[in-house]
Amino acid sequence: MNRLKPFRRLLPALLLGLSATAGVLIVTNAVAIASNRAETQSPTELVAAFQRERTANDALPTELAAEWSAVLGQAPADNSAGVPDYQQSRLAQPGASRIWLVPTTTRQLCRIRDDRSAGGCIDSSHLASDGIDWGLVDSDGPGPSPTVIWGLVSSTVSKISALTPTGDDVAALDEGAFEIRATAFPKALLVAKTDGTTLRIEVPPPPR
Amino acid sequence: MRRTRWILGGCGKRTVLALGCLALLVLPTTIAWASQIDYKSGTNHPGQSWQTTGQASRAYNQVWHEAGKYWWVYYVGGNNGQTYDNANPTHYGGGSGGSAYSVCANDNDSSGVVWTCQTTTP
Numbered sequence: 167m168n169r170l171k172p173f174r175r176l177l178p179a180l181l182l183g184l185s186a187t188a189g190v191l192i193v194t195n196a197v198a199i200a201s202n203r204a205e206t207q208s209p210t211e212l213v214a215a216f217q218r219e220r221t222a223n224d225a226l227p228t229e230l231a232a233e234w235s236a237v238l239g240q241a242p243a244d245n246s247a248g249v250p251d252y253q254q255s256r257l258a259q260p261g262a263s264r265i266w267l268v269p270t271t272t273r274q275l276c277r278i279r280d281d282r283s284a285g286g287c288i289d290s291s292h293l294a295s296d297g298i299d300w301g302l303v304d305s306d307g308p309g310p311s312p313t314v315i316w317g318l319v320s321s322t323v324s325k326i327s328a329l330t331p332t333g334d335d336v337a338a339l340d341e342g343a344f345e346i347r348a349t350a351f352p353k354a355l356l357v358a359k360t361d362g363t364t365l366r367i368e369v370p371p372p373p374r
Numbered sequence: 375m376r377r378t379r380w381i382l383g384g385c386g387k388r389t390v391l392a393l394g395c396l397a398l399l400v401l402p403t404t405i406a407w408a409s410q411i412d413y414k415s416g417t418n419h420p421g422q423s424w425q426t427t428g429q430a431s432r433a434y435n436q437v438w439h440e441a442g443k444y445w446w447v448y449y450v451g452g453n454n455g456q457t458y459d460n461a462n463p464t465h466y467g468g469g470s471g472g473s474a475y476s477v478c479a480n481d482n483d484s485s486g487v488v489w490t491c492q493t494t495t496p
Contacts, residue, residue, distance in 0.1 A: 237436075237465070240410070244488045245438035247462050274441060277461065283468050286461025291442040301459025305468055307448060317459075372456060373423055373446055373479045 209275035209290045209299075212320040214342035215256035215267055226255045226266045226278065234268075234278055234285070247287035248272030258343030263316070265343050277318070277343075288318070296365060297322040298357050307372065312347040315355065315369075319344060324360050328352040328369075409433075413476060414491040423479035424491060425450065432470035433494040435478070436463040443483035447491070449474035463492075 210216040231252050238247055248270035255268045264280040276287040284303040292299040300317035315328050319342055326337040330350040337344040346352075351372075357365040414424035423446070435447040435455075441462040448456030448466065452474030457466040458481070470476075476493035483489060 237463070241463070242438050242488065242490050245440070245462055245490070247441065274462070279467075284457045284459065284461075284465055285467060286436075286459065286463050286465045287441065288461050289441040292460065299460070301457065301461065301464075303455075303457040303466065305453060305455050307454030307456050309454060370444075370458070370481060372448065372458075374448065374450065374477075 207290045207294055208269065208273040209288060209293055209318070210254075210267075210269050212290060212293045212342075213256075213267065213275070213318050214321060215258050216269075216342075218341075220254065220256065224255050224257045224266075226252055226268060227280075230266070230278055230280070233282075234276065237285075238270075238276070238287070246272065247274045247276065250276050250287075256341070258341040260316070260340040260343045260345040261338035261347070263314075263345050265316070265345075267318075267343070275318075279316075283314070284316075293318060293320050296357070296367070297359060298326065298355075298365070298367070300355065300367070302352075302369070304351075307374075308351070312349060313351050315346040315348060315352060317344060318342050319357075322359050322361070323357055325358040327356045327358075329354045329356060409494045409496065410492055411495055412490050412492050414478065415488060417486055417488055418480075418484045420480045420482050420484050423477055425475045425477040426493060429473040429475055430470075430495050431472065432474055432476055434465065434467050434469070435476040435491075435493045436465040437478040437489055437491045438463045439480075439483050439489035440485035440487040443485055444481040445483065445489075446477075446479040446481060448477050448479075450477055451475055 250268045250270050255266050258265050266278045268276040274287040274289050278285050288299050297320045302313055302315045304313045305311050326344050328335045328346045328348045330348050330352050332350045335346050335348045337346045352369045355367040413426045429451055437445050437447055439445055442460050444460045445464040446458045447464055449470045452470035452472035455466055455468045478491035
């Protein structure tokens with residue numbers, strides 16, 4: 167009995183240590199589960215066009231589907247965006263542009279423009295964290311043609327504008343897709359949220 | 375001559391014409407895809423860019439990479455067309471409108487996933 171005495175003294179410290187370890191493990195697990203959920207969330211859960219029923223108007227033209235099947239079919243194994251499900255496509259028309267959104271088997275979302283200037287498939291990382299997934303395309307680089315800033319936003323965004331040396335250009339927004347035809351190369355994007363906050367995103371200068 | 379007549383007679387001129395038209399439709403697409411080249415592949419190196427060894431008329435310029443990481447693709451020469459995004463692929467679908475180098479530039483991809491820059495040659 168006397169032999170157990172030193173252990174009795176240590177018992178509270180032992181219990182405290184075990185509780186602390188269990189607590190750390192629970193918190194770590196919860197963070198891992200939360201971050202894993204964010205990574206595997208489909209962009210379709212965040213974009214307005216997918217919160218309504220699909221109509222015949224949403225169908226992607228056959229020739230564009232064939233072109234993008236060819237592009238995506240040649241992806242290196244490390245970078246595959248999955249197989250597009252054209253039966254789930256949605257059409258958004260911000261401004262004068264037509265952009266089809268096509269989910270894939272790897273929970274990515276392909277954005278296909280009717281002018282064929284740009285396109286590709288995105289995961290949900292930027293939409294989930296910032297409420298916006300954006301890119302730009304310019305048919306003449308530093309030339310006089312407008313720089314097109316385009317992309318998708320989640321329901322947490324109410325307005326997007328581009329800050330350029332000549333002023334602010336406000337985005338046309340339709341069903342979660344947006345587009346800005348900027349009169350000059352933008353310095354930054356301002357993303358106004360429905361909660362009243364504004365996110366500023368710096369646009370990097372072209373690397374040339 | 376007799377053989378040719380047999381072919382035209384046996385299969386029918388319409389069939390030959392249809393096959394010819396089909397070839398005209400399919401061949402340009404096949405040639406376009408066959409001329410795709412990988413001009414650089416690697417991992418990481420954000421802040422760096424790579425270009426083709428020579429100038430040529432290009433049909434498109436793109437880079438496959440980890441989705442969510444930002445890349446530029448652009449032409450130096452021709453119409454200087456460019457695009458910047460985090461999509462996979464980052465794809466500039468417009469032609470170069472003249473002889474140009476294709477360039478891909480890694481903005482923030484340090485994912486460790488292999489990236490591949492592709493364009494076309496005539």
